[in-house]
Structure formats: structure tokens, C-alpha cells
Amino acid sequence: MLRVDQSPLQSIESVLAQVARREPESLNYCIERYSSLVWSLARRYSPSQADAEDAVQEIFLEIWQKADRFNPTLSAETTFVTMIARRRLIDRYRKQSRLLETTSSESDFDEQPDLTGSASAELMDEAAKATRCLDSLVSNQRDILRKSIHEGKSHSQISTELQMPLGSVKSFARRGLIQLRHCMDKFSVAGTGIAS
Amino acid sequence: MSFVGPVDFRMQELAAGFSLGDVTEAELHEIKSYESKIFQAMVERFEEVAARTFLTFQETAPAEPMPEELSSRLKKMAQGFNKKSAIPNVAKGSNIAPPIAPSSIGLREIAAWLCVAASIALVLSVWIPSKSDQIVSLQQQRDRLITRASDLVRSKWESTAPDQMQGFEFGEVVWSSVSQQGFMTIRGLPINDATQEQYQLWIIDPSRDEKPVDGGVFDIASVGESIVPIQAKLRVNTPTVFAITVEKPGGVVVSDQKRLPLLAEIAVN
Incomplete structure (x- = not known):
């Protein structure tokens, strides 16, 4: 956590x-x-x-x-x-x-950290708002978005890992994100107003 | 946030791809066909969705405490940031950026709210490991930008005292709004003592809001040509003028423009 x-x-x-x-x-x-x-x-x-x-x-x-x-x-x-x-x-x-x-996925990090710590209420709230929307995705979309957004992997890395054509990975990722956006809009999750 | 006009699904796909860090060179070119503010708003919305998605996945992920040594470095950096940055014109308790001023605003006024980051280049310079490696890298980055950016704009620096410097070439500035990347090549500016004064870049982009964007503080450390990456603190869409001023270390909130040695104007088509 x-x-x-x-x-x-x-x-x-x-x-x-x-x-x-x-x-x-x-x-x-x-x-x-x-x-x-x-x-x-x-x-x-x-x-x-x-x-x-x-x-x-x-x-x-x-x-x-x-x-x-x-x-x-x-x-x-x-x-x-x-x-x-x-x-x-x-x-x-x-x-x-x-x-x-090259777009090597090799990392020089030594190991994964321990399971320690406690959750932030604010983080939990933010996450809860998106959980229902993520649940609405098909499993392929969810897996690809997890690897892309959470694990930080490039789409070509994901393509290799899942043995899926690169075009399909891109399409799943983009359309999954679009679907999430529509879902979050439906649940009235507000925008941030952050500027570049 | 809502989008103006009919939502083009292809535009959504490109914005989603952009926010995922996955667009090809050809798609970057395609993005140029869309109205930039609408596209940016769409990208921003997708960035927010991606951020919320990350937080959702992170909820069940292992905790990753930052290394103590890095945390200590950040705290030292914070001390430097606080010392060198002036307080912007933000009212106590306000979280909203200051309103946009009328179009008659000049460099003196317009810099007032911009400059918190003016000291960033100085602070960051502490962490840059190898200057010679960086110069090579900057040269490569600049060359690649020039080669690949289809929206590249470039202009030669001109002295504000042309009578005294006739025929002298000061270098040029190149910028790509699509990639939000640019570089200055500079020759002939005096070497500065960074403890006494620093150079500061300003980018004027009337298509944004007529306030110049802070392009970062930098030093000239040697005779000959210097390559300086532009560190635009806000998105720059259609730059018309790049201006270099000489300021106190860390830059200023309000420039008096007393020393403005070089300007580069971008020709408007």
C-alpha cells in the first residue's frame, strides 16, 4: 500500500x-x-x-x-x-x-520494495472514483493500461510481453483511456484546471 | 472540463495517445491540424484520467519509500529554492492563478507572476553531472529537433545596440511548439559571474495570453558558442519574440529591462 x-x-x-x-x-x-x-x-x-x-x-x-x-x-x-x-x-x-x-526495458533497480506503510485517505478516495470505471473495461484493456500507466512500460514493450501486435496494443490503450474518460465524466469526476 | 465543438474521435485517439506518451512522428504532424487549445484541453483531461488510473492501481501496490539520500538532497534543494525565488503575486489563501491582464501589458508587468521558476536552472545546475557530456548531448538534441520538427521556427539573435555590433553574429534560437522543445545557440555574450548576475530568457507568445513565458535562467561560462536548452515554464504555442535579459542571480519577478542584450523575432507568415 x-x-x-x-x-x-x-x-x-x-x-x-x-x-x-x-x-x-x-x-x-x-x-x-x-x-x-x-x-x-x-x-x-x-x-x-x-x-x-x-x-x-x-x-x-x-x-x-x-x-x-x-x-x-x-x-x-x-x-x-x-x-x-x-x-x-x-x-x-x-x-x-x-x-x-534502443528502447530497452532493462532496469538497474535492484529489487522491489517491501510491503510497508499505510494508505492515505485522500489517495483512497481518488482511487475509489476510478475503480468502478476500470472495472468496466475488458480485461485486455485493463491489463494494457496497467502496464502502460502504472508500470510505465512502452507500448512496444507491452506488445512483446503480451505477444500482441503493436497496433492492437496502441488501440486497446487509447480506446481504454477514452472509455475511462467517458466513464469518469459520467460519474461527475471534475477536471483539474491544471495548465501546461 | 468540456470540449468546444464536435468531438472528433480521431482527435480523441491522438490526445489519448499523447497523454500515454505514444504518438509517432506522423501523428505529431497530424496533431498540428487540430486547433491547439482544444487539443491541449483534451490532452489535459486524459492526463487527469491517467493520473487517477495510476492512483487506482497504486492503491494495491507496494509502498516505495524514497531513498533517504535523495530525500536529503531534495530538502537542500528546497532551501535553495526558497532563498532564490521571490513570492509571486498570489494572494494569501488563494489557489487560483492571477488573472490575465489587458493586452497593453509590457515586460515589466507581465513577468510579475511568472518567475517563481526563474531560479530553477541555477538550482538544477547543481545536479548536472558532466558538462562536456551535456554539451554533446545538447548538440545532438538540437540537431535532431531541427531535423525532425516539422513546425520548427528559428530566428537569429539581434543586438539591441546594432550600430555598435554591426555584422556580428550572435547565434540563433530554434523552437518546436509541438514538442515544446527549443535551443539557443549563443555567441558573443559576455561570460557572467553567476554569483552576481545571470541571463534570463523570455518568450512572448500573444496567442496564449500576451504574457511572456519564462524561458529559464542560464549562464555563459565560456568564450565561443554555447548551446542552451529552453526551459519554458508554460506551454508556448506561437512564439513571436525571444528576449534575453540580464538579471540578478536566480532571475527576477519583474524585469526592469535595463539590460536586454539580445532579441530574436519570429517572422509571422
Whole structure:
């Protein structure tokens, strides 16, 4: 279960607002609260530990920079943070893909971490909103989206892994995401209003 | 969020692919045929869906505590960020970005809300491991951008004191709005002492909101040609002017434009 650290003096809704106001210690609170989430994302989307560490630094800088754009009436902080992190990681992946001839899935991470920690109520709430929509997908779509979005694998990697034509993987992934969007719209899950 | 006009399914597919990091060069070209703001809004919505989906899968995933050493580095970086960044014009308690000002706004006013990230390049420079490797890489990245970006715009730098610098070539700027990537090649700017002053890039894109986008703070460390990646802090759609100012270390919130050595204007078709 994802562990989200929390200072006892910190209310769960207000970290980004405090960062935006440059309140003392707010950046440290932000690091403590979202380090596990951002690190989880960076690990999955990065080819090496060194690359993941670089990515994490860039992501936190961007979170601090864009903290004033977070609107709590539109989304949860976790969604906002995850969006920024994924966008940055995908940008890095695109740039690396342009430079590298290979798209190796090899990772230099040593091992999977232990099952420790406790769940965040906010994360659980965010996740609950999407669970019903994910359940509505056919199993192929769900598996491909899991590998793409959660495990950070490229579609060509997924194609090899599932022995499925690349075009089919792309189609399943894209249409699955479109279906999820329609489903979440139906359940009135609001947008974030985050700007690029 | 709702989309303006009829929703084109192909456009949705491309936006979904873009948000998954999976579009081909040909599809990037195809994306150009769509109205950029509508497409961006669609991509943003899919990014949000993907973020929520990640969180759903993450609910049952193993916890992954960040390495202590990295956490310590981040906290040191936070100290530097706080010292070097000015407080933007955000009212206490407000989470909404400042409103867009009228079109008559100049560089002085327009920079006010932009510049939190002005110190990022300086802070990040601490983590860049090998300068020579980076120069090679930047050259390669720039070459590839020029080769592959079908929407590339480029312009030569011009001195703001042309009478004194007639015939001198300062280099150029290249930019692709599709890939949101660009590079400056710069010759002839004086080497700066980063503890005293730094160069700062501004990108003016009237199609956005007529406020220049912070393009990042950078240093000139050697004589000869420097290649500097553009670090646009906001999406740039149709840049018309790139401007370099000289500012205090970390950049400024409001530029007085007293020192604006180079400009590059993009010709409008």
C-alpha cells in the first residue's frame, strides 16, 4: 500500500497552498507528503535509478513552481501532483527516445520494495472514483493500461510481453483511456484546471 | 472540463495517445491540424484520467519509500529554492492563478507572476553531472529537433545596440511548439559571474495570453558558442519574440529591462 508521510501539524488539503505562499517548512512538508508517490512514479517510468533521481528533482521543482495553480475545488492534491509527475516523466521519456536507438526495458533497480506503510485517505478516495470505471473495461484493456500507466512500460514493450501486435496494443490503450474518460465524466469526476 | 465543438474521435485517439506518451512522428504532424487549445484541453483531461488510473492501481501496490539520500538532497534543494525565488503575486489563501491582464501589458508587468521558476536552472545546475557530456548531448538534441520538427521556427539573435555590433553574429534560437522543445545557440555574450548576475530568457507568445513565458535562467561560462536548452515554464504555442535579459542571480519577478542584450523575432507568415 502506498505510504504518504504526513506531519502531525499539517492539514491534508493545504500543502500546495502553503508552498505557493512560500510558508516556512512548506517545501519540506511537500517532500515528506509526496516523496513516496513521486518516487513510485519515477521508478516505473525511468530506465535507471540515477535517471529516476534526476526526474524526482525536476518533478518537485515543477510542483513548487506550479503550486499556485492548484485549485482544490477541482481536484485532489494527489491528482494534481500525479499529473505533473507523469507529464514530466513522459516528456523525459520522449526526449530520451529521440536520443536512444534502443528502447530497452532493462532496469538497474535492484529489487522491489517491501510491503510497508499505510494508505492515505485522500489517495483512497481518488482511487475509489476510478475503480468502478476500470472495472468496466475488458480485461485486455485493463491489463494494457496497467502496464502502460502504472508500470510505465512502452507500448512496444507491452506488445512483446503480451505477444500482441503493436497496433492492437496502441488501440486497446487509447480506446481504454477514452472509455475511462467517458466513464469518469459520467460519474461527475471534475477536471483539474491544471495548465501546461 | 468540456470540449468546444464536435468531438472528433480521431482527435480523441491522438490526445489519448499523447497523454500515454505514444504518438509517432506522423501523428505529431497530424496533431498540428487540430486547433491547439482544444487539443491541449483534451490532452489535459486524459492526463487527469491517467493520473487517477495510476492512483487506482497504486492503491494495491507496494509502498516505495524514497531513498533517504535523495530525500536529503531534495530538502537542500528546497532551501535553495526558497532563498532564490521571490513570492509571486498570489494572494494569501488563494489557489487560483492571477488573472490575465489587458493586452497593453509590457515586460515589466507581465513577468510579475511568472518567475517563481526563474531560479530553477541555477538550482538544477547543481545536479548536472558532466558538462562536456551535456554539451554533446545538447548538440545532438538540437540537431535532431531541427531535423525532425516539422513546425520548427528559428530566428537569429539581434543586438539591441546594432550600430555598435554591426555584422556580428550572435547565434540563433530554434523552437518546436509541438514538442515544446527549443535551443539557443549563443555567441558573443559576455561570460557572467553567476554569483552576481545571470541571463534570463523570455518568450512572448500573444496567442496564449500576451504574457511572456519564462524561458529559464542560464549562464555563459565560456568564450565561443554555447548551446542552451529552453526551459519554458508554460506551454508556448506561437512564439513571436525571444528576449534575453540580464538579471540578478536566480532571475527576477519583474524585469526592469535595463539590460536586454539580445532579441530574436519570429517572422509571422
